[in-house]
Amino acid sequence: MYTNVTDPIRGTSEPDRYWTSTNLGEACPEVMSPMCWSVWERSAELGWLYSMYAFGVLPKKKVTVSPDVNDRGLSCFFGRQALNVDAIKKIMSALPGVDADDFERDLMGSVRPDAPQFKSSYARVPVLMFKAPYALLRTGPRLKSLHDEMHERWTASVYPRKESNSEPIDVLVQARDQFQRIFSVHCVWRFVFQGAQSAVAQAAEKAGDATLADQLLSGVGDVNETRMADDLWRLGQDELTEGEFLESWGYHGPNEGNPYTTVWRENPAPIRALAAAYAQRSERPAVRAARAREVGIEAERRLLAATPWSRRPATRWLVHRMRNIIRTLQVGKAAYLMAIDAARAAARNLGAQLVERGVLQQVDDIFFVTIEECQELVCGRVPNVQEVVEVRRATRAEYKAMALPVAFRGMPEPLVGAVEVDVVDVTELSGAASGGGSVEGRARVVVDPDQEIELDAGDVLVCRFTDPSWAPLMALADALVIDIGGSASHGAVVARELGIPFVIGTQSGTRVIHDGDHIRVDGPANLVSVLTRAKAAETATA
Template identity: 60%
Template sequence: MPEISDPTLGTSEPGRYWTTTNLGEAAPDVLSPLDMSIWGETAERGWLYSMKVFGVLPPSAKASPDVNDWGLSIFYGRPALNVDAIRGIVVSLPGVSGDDFERDLCGSVRPDAPPVKGKKSRLPVIAVKAPRALLRQGKVMHANYAETRAWWEREVYGDGGTAPAIERLVAARDRFEKVFADHCAWRFVFSGAQSAITDLAKKAGDPALGTRLMSGVGEVFETKMADDLWKVAQGQLEEAEFLRLWGYHGPNEGNADARVWREDPAPVRALVKSYQGRADVERPRDREGRSVAAGAEAEKALLAATPAAKRPAMRWLMKRTRNIVRTLQVGKAAYLMCIDGVRRAARDFGAEQVAAGRLAQVDDVFYLQIEECQELAAGRLENVAEIVVARRGYREAHRKVELPVFFRGMPEPIVPEAPVEGDRGAVEISGSASGGGQVEGRARVLLDVNDAIALDDGDILVCRFTDPSWAPLMSLAEALVIDVGGSASHGAVVARELGIPYVIGTERGTSVLRDGDRILVDGENNVVRVLA
């Protein structure tokens, strides 16, 4: 029998430049083969759609048969962005250079970065499509959310619907593609607005104003969720209602085989106990309110530094940016509900196959891609047991290694850095994004949100990544230090809404910081320092 393929291994031609930055929190666990049906070619079509919306690519553009030309690919079960391919496309956007894109994404530009030029032939199309997209895409996002929300309550949180599980699995994947495509388009709107605010703050002589202006947006979904959990702890909201509202969240929720809160509410109950165990805990909505006030003060400061003739346009931009941030979280919520639809249908299908004697365990289904599930449903996948065993082995091997943040061609897997033992000397680290002022406190290093941990007053949460399921725990922290992420990541958005200092994208904070360290988190100067 030929060797069974590992669809999560990946492939790249030599010299192709990739980065794992900004993607680690989307699907934090190593991807399963079923995840590839979501985060593989389906996500690539979503990225291409975003460029079609703005007119950069023609409507006929399709995912290349060569993965070296994809904007996103998978290596050892981890997603990575194709810097060369993306910079060659986005350079057609007016005012965007390849170097600007790479600098924003990677923090710097390679000395040997290939020169790229935009297609001038697309400018007339972009001039028509881009303004239209800016005006209508937000409405599309909210419409997607409303329709997806109703579907999720009916067919995922509810009884699952009447269609066969395999049909629901395919339909959920297709729904994800549409919702994720619109989210990708809005993500570029957010990046443009954030860059504009940052540049204006620099010109005003106070770069920190940019971060404060992006804070205190108000009514962001994750803050609402944390506030609802606070209400559960106070007896103001029933657990069942909380799960109906937020049950598609849970640890590693971007991975299809994760157990989200609607399936296992134990993490919710543990978080409720954490809230109840803190007499000093502040309501998340109140923390958000202070951050909103700080953002309003930053607006006033930037307007005061802006020439009078330009102030109306500045007011419009700042208001627009706040709506963009809120809508970005709406889009993420919608695509997470779609992934939960894949999860529900996959487990229903897995249960059917166990009953039919084709699978040994329900979760064996996650080691098949959707097309293989269709073959199994038709009785045409005869060696399914061997496939599952082999791919479980591949995935466990991938979990033992990590990828470099930047690499060329096929990456060389690296063994994770062990926590530093003994005398560390002076410890000071920085990240790719920071803000929120300064605070000193006790480091609480948490590698898994399911691990039992009690954050006391003044504690600083140190972790590898965050996804929306971390938001209630983050609202108990005095500051955040996160290995993976950037200025647009979930952790940064929630930290700004809660008005707490953060340093994100440290890459090694969980390795060099120890649980119990007395540390300084200086968000203004992008520094984390061990004090004792």
């Protein structure tokens, strides 16, 4: 056995570094392969640093990947991305008037008693005053332009697939560069979204009704995922062809943030099953979104009525601006997912090329080498590559069987075949975010995005995380319970857009709730209750 195989996805950390996997499960779910991490590693680090530069927090020379992983904002442990809490807090403290502990509190729910203290600085106030307004005004249009440019590239070279004169390795490197460029701008807009969402919440609190915040973010209209779900309904009603649907949405699929997955353009079977389910539904997602929009309009009316007349114009502008921010945020996510799909296609083309040369045994072996190693591989400078692939494939399988703590110091202690908490007798859950109304129904627990499941009217979807590919399934549910996420997560955005009650960020919902349980999802109360266990119900029936 080849013993000198490096492990790009294991990670390393000094003992005193404090890490968390919170808020990263949506962007890149599943355990990454070495290829996945080589797409994300540099891009994610430069992305969040660029957002700080765009607002004037950092000078341009600081937008660079530190050679010391302990000083970076992000890293990878056993195939999962994690945030370096103190490294990010240190940079965030450069924002005047910002308490770095607030970032940790928002992220983790509390602040460590021994957390390092970082004082706010006013040194960059002049730069902030100049750059921040520019970022607020220009980033949205720039993100939309990048989306249109990326979609043109994607339809020209990825779907439908066309022969290219370029070498696959060159296309792969270019796709990663495109992803890095788009993701950096998306990170800027993500911070705009966070700030605007906080401002809306504060406006609701000043008006005397904090619950208005969730309703004000409902039904913003023309959100990508709602359009996708509606197109799938149209496909089920024979108003749209499969080819037309895939040309718009074929870059989506299970675990789509990881290049080492199969998306709908490669395997359309999942959308055929969903289209068949939509064929049985008379109400289209666009109708649900229209109802949610009425909720948002009524919430705005109530907010303005409770706001002093002197502040009403600014409040009205804020609410309308927030709606546009939400639309553009989803556009940015679509753009970088297309770039990832371009990398996915290029990697598989390169894998096929190397299989033909006898270098690799299977096309997907390519996902167990990094892009840098691929550059060496095509030049014949990587010996024993098949042994490297086999070792890393086996290692990744071991990592998939592990669970990591949500927060940890230094290297995490993986939990193999175990769970983090005892959930046997738990019957109530709360989350990091919630909204909508209150619904009772049958729980349908989905832990694997490839899992086939049929949602009947009245069913509640319970899952670990969601990404845009989940939107059509979410639109079939009457309520959502999600382990990972918060008020700014994809699941919350889509739930509000479709008017679906939700509780998100439960951490353990998929382990507490069993498939078939009768549960209540109370959005306003931020509470999920197990009313009747599935097995108990079966026994009672018998």
